[in-house]
Amino acid sequence: MLKTAFQRYINNFKGFTREIWILAFITFINRAGTMVLPFLSKYLKEDLHFSYSEVGWIMVCFGTGSIIGSWLGGKLSDKIGFYKIMIFSLLTSGLMFFVIQFITSFVGLCISMFLIMVVADMYRPAMFVSIGAYAKPENRTRALTLVRLAINLGFAAGPALAGLIIMSIGYRGLFWVDGATCIIAILIFWIKVKEKKKSAFTDKEHPGEVLTHSVFKDKPFWIFLFTCLVSGILFFQVFTTIPLYHKEQFNLTEFQTGLLLTMNGLMIFFLEMPVVSYVERHKISKVKVVTMGCFLMAISIFLMLINTWSGVLIIMMLFMTVGEMFAFPFSNSVALSRAPKGHEGRYMAIYTMSFSLAHIASSKVGMEIIEYYGYQMNWFVMGILGLLGVIFGIWVFRLIQKEHKIL
Known part of the structure; x- marks a missing residue:
């Protein structure tokens, strides 16, 4: 076995x-x-x-x-x-x-x-x-x-x-x-x-495919980026506000916080590749999987509202890690698949920029909310933001269905 x-x-x-x-x-x-x-x-x-x-x-x-x-x-x-x-x-x-x-x-x-x-x-x-x-x-x-x-x-x-x-x-x-x-x-x-000028695996029938529209006119891509941005903001809370909360609310040591992050890393290492293979084999819509990942991250943040039992931090990290496994590898893939040949660079640039922006927003917005309204308000606002990301994900899925593209 x-x-x-x-x-x-x-x-x-x-x-x-x-x-x-x-x-x-x-x-x-x-x-x-x-x-x-x-x-x-x-x-x-x-x-x-x-x-x-x-x-x-x-x-x-x-x-x-x-x-x-x-x-x-x-x-x-x-x-x-x-x-x-x-x-x-x-x-x-x-x-x-x-x-x-x-x-x-x-x-x-x-x-x-x-x-x-x-x-x-x-x-x-x-x-x-x-x-x-x-x-x-x-x-x-x-x-x-x-x-x-x-x-x-x-x-x-x-x-x-x-x-x-x-x-x-x-x-x-x-x-x-x-x-x-x-x-x-x-x-x-x-x-x-x-150096490889062109991929050996690109479409042989249409090798010179040109960009038919600007990346800025790709409406589903931009709506999808909002879901990616939200997923990034929620995930980066793990490195910005949550370690401070561990100490202030539950008096956890740096070592205990580190153990929770290690659990996240080990789960990713052992489970992410099998999850990706399963989705690929069963041809499940990648946009659907990313949306589910955002939803699990939102639940993870809402769980932080339970502030009297430290065990919730483990459950919260389990939800966050599974959400990360769903959201991040497949969002890469969706962004890359939207790009016409020869223009992958600018699509991936805008995609990676959304995570740089998420990094800034996650710490700055989170810290400001905590300073003025406390941790509970931050978890509530971030959770609602996560649900908004899910709504945008569903919207993208429907738009792509109309295009007859299965991502």
């Missing part, structure tokens, strides 16, 4: 091209090395002694750079190719991490954080486009999921390693490691993967 289950799990990882495995591997190296980010606000507050307000502004510059970088990365991927953008982004941001540790002024950090994120986040849409080029169409969602697993594993390993580095050589060590991993990852990619 166990052997059969294990074999079935392993089968989910079969059928990928060599390039997709290399892409997943370098993404893991890159994300495991992304150690500055989880400790950035701590570094700014404790090492450089900035006020909360100044830390907030530096983080806004960080998020704004991320949005612009995502847009530029997608636009340039269509113009000059994803391969060049990926190499430029990781190589340049790696070198910039070496330099940024020597900048300690408020204005200097605002500018440098903005610039480094413009360059670093050009990588994300380019990487999504590369999956479209190197993966077979029937494996595309699973390939996106494999890369997401690599990101999750990298994020799980990174903070623990970062803690050891801070304890042994201080925060400066993080900048050296972060920069080095960016450069090592992209050198592996450059040596092992050759």
Whole structure:
């Protein structure tokens, strides 16, 4: 029984091209090395002694750079190719991490954080486009999921390693490691993967398909992006307001909060690929699955209204994790499938921008609501926002049905 289950799990990882495995591997190296980010606000507050307000502004510059970088990365991927953008982004941001540790002024950090994120986040849409080029169409969602697993594993390993580095050589060590991993990852990619102008798996009958309409006129895509934005805002609460709530309401330690996040990471690692394979095999509408994911996230946030029993935090995290497994891998796939050939870059740019925006909105809106009205009001507002995202998801599904496109 166990052997059969294990074999079935392993089968989910079969059928990928060599390039997709290399892409997943370098993404893991890159994300495991992304150690500055989880400790950035701590570094700014404790090492450089900035006020909360100044830390907030530096983080806004960080998020704004991320949005612009995502847009530029997608636009340039269509113009000059994803391969060049990926190499430029990781190589340049790696070198910039070496330099940024020597900048300690408020204005200097605002500018440098903005610039480094413009360059670093050009990588994300380019990487999504590369999956479209190197993966077979029937494996595309699973390939996106494999890369997401690599990101999750990298994020799980990174903070623990970062803690050891801070304890042994201080925060400066993080900048050296972060920069080095960016450069090592992209050198592996450059040596092992050759540039591909066009996918070998694209439609042979219509190789020169041109863009018939602007991305800005793709109504279902924009409505769908609202559901993605809402899902992102709800999910990022896990990293912004919820850890503070754990401490203030239930007096949980950092270790206990960490255990809940570890549970999230392990569930994603073991269950996401089988879920994706099941949906692919049974040809279930991906828009429907994303909408269900948003609904489960909304329930997860509403559960936080129960503030007298700490066990609810485990149930809440279970709902949030299953919602994440439904929403994120399939929303990638839907966004990519909406794009006409040769214009995947700008679609994936706008898609990744929605998550950069969600990151800014999640912390800023959540913190403001909590400061003025308390945690309970934040959970209520976020839950209602989640239900609004679900309504938009149903609307998109109906619009796409009218187009006779099954996503």
